[in-house]
Every structure is written in C-alpha cells, then in structure tokens.
Amino acid sequence: DAGVIQSPRHEVTEMGQEVTLRCKPISGHDYLFWYRQTMMRGLELLIYFNNNVPIDDSGMPEDRFSAKMPNASFSTLKIQPSEPRDSAVYFCASSFWSQPQHFGDGTRLSIL
C-alpha cells in the first residue's frame, strides 16, 4: 500500500497566483480530509469528504479556497488568488469510517 500521496511536496509561488494541491487517498478509504498546519493554530481541519461528497467545509478560510473530489482516488485543494498568509503545510489524510487517519507527507506552501 503506497499510503496517502500528496503533490507537490513543496510549492513556492508569488502572491496572486493560483495554487493547486493534489491528494490520492488510500484505496478503500471513504473519508478524505484536508488540514492546514500553522504555528499559531496547530493542525486545523479545512474540509472533509465522505464518499466523495463534501460534508463540512466550515474550516475553509474564505472564498479563495476551494476543494473537489471528482472520484474516490483523487482530490484537489485550490487557492486562487494566493496570499502570503496562506503559507503553511497542507496535509491530506484518509480513513475508513472512524478508523485511524493516514496522513500524506504534506505540501509545504510558500507564497511570496
């Protein structure tokens, strides 16, 4: 099992650019989560999906953030336009029901 796969591992881009983060969950998992890690707020949940359907997006900071899960094996988190305060590590995780969540290696995002 390859685990949860995130890409890219690192992204450096200029303010105003569109950023797309990608995630491939573990096959058979029915939940997918997007988290953001910052020094100030720790690990915060942005949005999660159950069976490809967004269930709770109350953690998404603002309209500049959007997430999709077109099928069971792929999800994207998009920021448009990006701002310096979006700089953080973004984690994707997947699980089956309320079993332990498996985290990807994260995407370290820097917005200049």
Next chain:
Amino acid sequence: ILNVEQSPQSLHVQEGDSTNFTCSFPSSNFYALHWYRWETAKSPEALFVMTLNGDEKKKGRISATLNTKEGYSYLYIKGSQPEDSATYLCAFAGGTSYGKLTFGQGTILTVHP
C-alpha cells in the same frame, strides 16, 4: 464547538524518565479517542484508537487509558528515549459526525540524553 484540550503544552524529561500527559474531551456523544505521534518534519502517525470506557492500549513502552464518563485519556511513556521526542496529539470522534476528528493542540515532548 467540541473542546479537546491537552496538558501540559510541553514537557522536557531526561532519558530514562517515565512521563505521562492528559487529553480531555466531551463526555457526551463519544465514539472514539485517537492518539497520534507527530515527529518534526514528518506527518502524524496513529498510535491508538480507543472506544470503550476503561480501555487500555499498549505499544512497546507507550500505553494509554480511557475514561469516557469523565472525558479524559492519559498517555504514558515508560523509560523515555530521545527518539520519543515528538508532539503527541489526541483527537476526539463523536458529536454529530463520527468520521471527523477534533484534534487537541498537542503536547510537545523533548527527551534529553
């Protein structure tokens, strides 16, 4: 809003010391309590999932207990080693959504050789 609190925020111990820290969570609508270990520059890794009041789980030198009636869990590390240095996160599953976890802020453990 579900409140999951961990204490202490950080802990420094000497190699060989035993240590423990606490996670408190809502005692109503409980489904499961998770513990994760998060090393610097890596991603969180699951240690335990506990669901029953009085549950006790063990993995090597690390063990955890659960009290769902009063809403707390303890994580114990016996004979700490420098490689145990990490942030330990607990996470609560319950409320209105059993699949979603509410994480505590974590306890940062540093074990000095």
